Amino acid sequence: xxxxxxxxxxxxxxxxxxxxxxxxxxxxxxxxxxxxxxxxxxxxxxxxxxxxxxxxxxxxxxxxxxxxxxxxxxxxxxxxxxxxxxxxxxxxxxxxxxxxxxxxxxxxxxxxxxxxxxxxxxxxxxxxxxxxxxxxxxxxxxxxxxxxxxxxxxxxxxxxxxxx
Numbered sequence: 001x002x003x004x005x006x007x008x009x010x011x012x013x014x015x016x017x018x019x020x021x022x023x024x025x026x027x028x029x030x031x032x033x034x035x036x037x038x039x040x041x042x043x044x045x046x047x048x049x050x051x052x053x054x055x056x057x058x059x060x061x062x063x064x065x066x067x068x069x070x071x072x073x074x075x076x077x078x079x080x081x082x083x084x085x086x087x088x089x090x091x092x093x094x095x096x097x098x099x100x101x102x103x104x105x106x107x108x109x110x111x112x113x114x115x116x117x118x119x120x121x122x123x124x125x126x127x128x129x130x131x132x133x134x135x136x137x138x139x140x141x142x143x144x145x146x147x148x149x150x151x152x153x154x155x156x157x158x159x160x161x162x163x164x
Contacts, residue, residue: 049152049153050152050153051152053069053149053150055148056091056094056147059090060090063083068083069082069083070082070109079098079152080100080106081098081138082096083095083148084132091142096150098136101121101135105123107123108121108124117130138152139151
């Protein structure tokens with residue numbers, strides 16, 4: 001047997017092994033998909049249900065120096081939010097709310113006016129208080145590790161005390 005024949009056989013055997021492993025993975029995926037849908041309930045979840053916004057202590061210090069933090073939606077650009085902290089305790093006073101009025105275009109993203117302590121809409125000049133009253137809010141908690149966690153998939157609430 002020639003040396004080149006031995007290489008050919010080794011390559012053929014290697015190719016067959018790779019094909020078998022690939023087929024096994026495909027079958028495992030199909031089986032898992034079938035088992036996951038047997039109940040008739042298919043839940044599609046793209047991305048995480050929550051957003052880790054970092055250390056509460058560090059974010060509170062940053063907001064105290066520079067104002068609320070704009071967190072742009074990297075996926076669709078439809079849900080940009082502001083992270084705001086009000087008060088002196090980094091464990092409390094956290095707010096996350098839409099960065100623009102409902103149905104407004106991205107060009108109308110609110111801008112923080114530090115001198116006046118409020119947000120201004122660059123499109124119509126209207127203002128929104130520092131707590132985002134009237135905008136959609138998202139729950140924010142400080143976890144046991146001191147990290148800020150924003151729940152983006154829970155139904156947003158309007159930050160308006162007069163809403164029913």
